[in-house]
């Protein structure tokens with residue numbers, strides 16, 4: 142059976158160029174980057190070259206990049222770090238209702254420790270309201286964290302405008318830019334963000350490696366304490382092969398960003414067009430324009446998204462649904478619910494996320510299979526019409 146992967150927002154295949162760049166660091170370049178000898182210097186060289194490449198992807202200085210185990214660590218470390226550092230200055234944090242769980246969960250943890258967290262609502266496209274943010278900002282607001290692009294819908298937030306508001310109030314602004322990196326340009330200096338999280342495996346790099354950008358002048362406590370790695374900010378022997386892979390992936394992302402964007406935009410539009418022509422009662426979730434080029438989140442009314450992904454999986458086609466089955470019951474996406482999407486429509490949502498290696502043939506194969514799947518599921522559906 143052919144396998145078709147349309148779940149790039151969950152993870153991307155690792156680019157062959159990335160694997161090639163990593164291989165020497167699994168074999169002969171096994172040194173510890175802290176060692177002063179030849180082996181150590183070799184590893185250090187790979188580490189620092191990777192730092193330059195990751196910094197270049199987001200317009201940062203190399204000294205502003207800390208390598209981590211992924212965006213979950215970056216988000217946790219920054220959010221909890223700022224809170225710890227500033228708890229005497231204020232205990233208020235602002236975020237949004239549509240963040241990734243790796244932002245929401247640390248915010249919840251801080252609430253249990255006495256912080257107050259404001260969860261900004263979003264409009265029906267998933268965009269926050271700047272007036273609402275302005276009203277929420279207080280003298281004791283120590284951190285504002287708003288994702289740049291949503292992983293479920295692809296909706297983009299007005300990051301530059303948010304940064305301006307936060308700066309006026311002398312608070313710290315962090316953005317989870319995992320989904321935007323490599324898909325659309327991202328420049329920390331232009332956007333004026335103070336901190337930003339990245340994950341390698343969302344842009345064709347390896348899993349288990351990420352980065353945290355922290356603007357010079359913004360002080361956070363060490364993410365992990367121990368040795369003197371990462372300028373004393375994140376102790377532990379570096380995952381050199383992974384970091385080298387992330388660096389190569391960042392370099393490729395820069396080179397290929399425009400090509401990738403044009404390709405996935407046209408394939409996404411083709412998919413959208415074919416779906417609406419062949420299937421009735423389809424609604425798009427997310428912003429029609431201010432959205433990632435690769436993401437299409439739609440609800441096929443009267444069917445469960447979960448059933449759609451299982452049926453497509455039997456055909457070898459991998460997509461994601463907006464609802465997650467947790468402990469036997471279906472849980473509608475917190476992102477769609479925050480957008481005011483009715484629960485039934487949220488249960489019906491399916492996310493198609495395309496990428497660098499998606500082909501027109503794959504999209505055609507999907508649109509050939511989809512109508513009969515939806516028709517069959519609707520014929521047995523218990524959803525009311």
Ligand SMILES: *Cc1c(COP(=O)(O)O)cnc(C)c1O
Nearest residue numbers: 211212213241243292317319340
């Ligand atoms: C995948 C993802 C994360 C988590 O990244 P990991 O490196 O897998 O921990 C965080 N935020 C967003 C928006 C994501 O899509």
